[in-house]
Amino acid sequence: MANYFLILTAFAFSIFLVRFDGYIVNLAMPTFVHDFQINLSQASWVALSYILAQVSAFILFGKLSDRFRLKNIFLSGVGVFSLGSFLCVLSPNFAFLLAFRCIQGLGGSMMLVSAFASLVAYLPKERIGWALGIMTTAAALGVLLGPVAGGFIINYLSWRWIFLVNVPVGIIVILFGMKVIPALEKSSI
16 A cells, blocks of 8 residues: 555656646736736736647657556656756746747646556556545645745746746656656556
């Protein structure tokens, strides 16, 4: 049971991170309007580019998760997401920010698809319902805490910090996942 819990914890943290990032950005829209001298509808593309990149790649990463090791797809997704977050911090202009949000979205897509697929591969059937409850709770916490953290960060720090907070969390998830998620010979999905 403890081993299942540790594996599930790695996946739950990633689900939290993807949802947290999707909602932390929303409170920064007026800041993007001001800093990049754009209108609000243009600023909304910061959120939309992330979601569109994420959703459009679900089928691709689902197929890759089926062909390759789930652990590798998952950890690569966390790495791509964290890299995208770091690149967002360095964005010199609005166009680069949108491009880097797409990279983040692709990493988020890899994490979401492989994390949920991994439940079937790593956990016994009788634990899947329990695991889905934990994953749903992690997602809900990300949705809940994203705007709270975003408001705090926008009030006291720069908008760049809303992306920078993902980097250390992503690194922790990668290190933790490397340690607790066993390698499967091939995907059982």
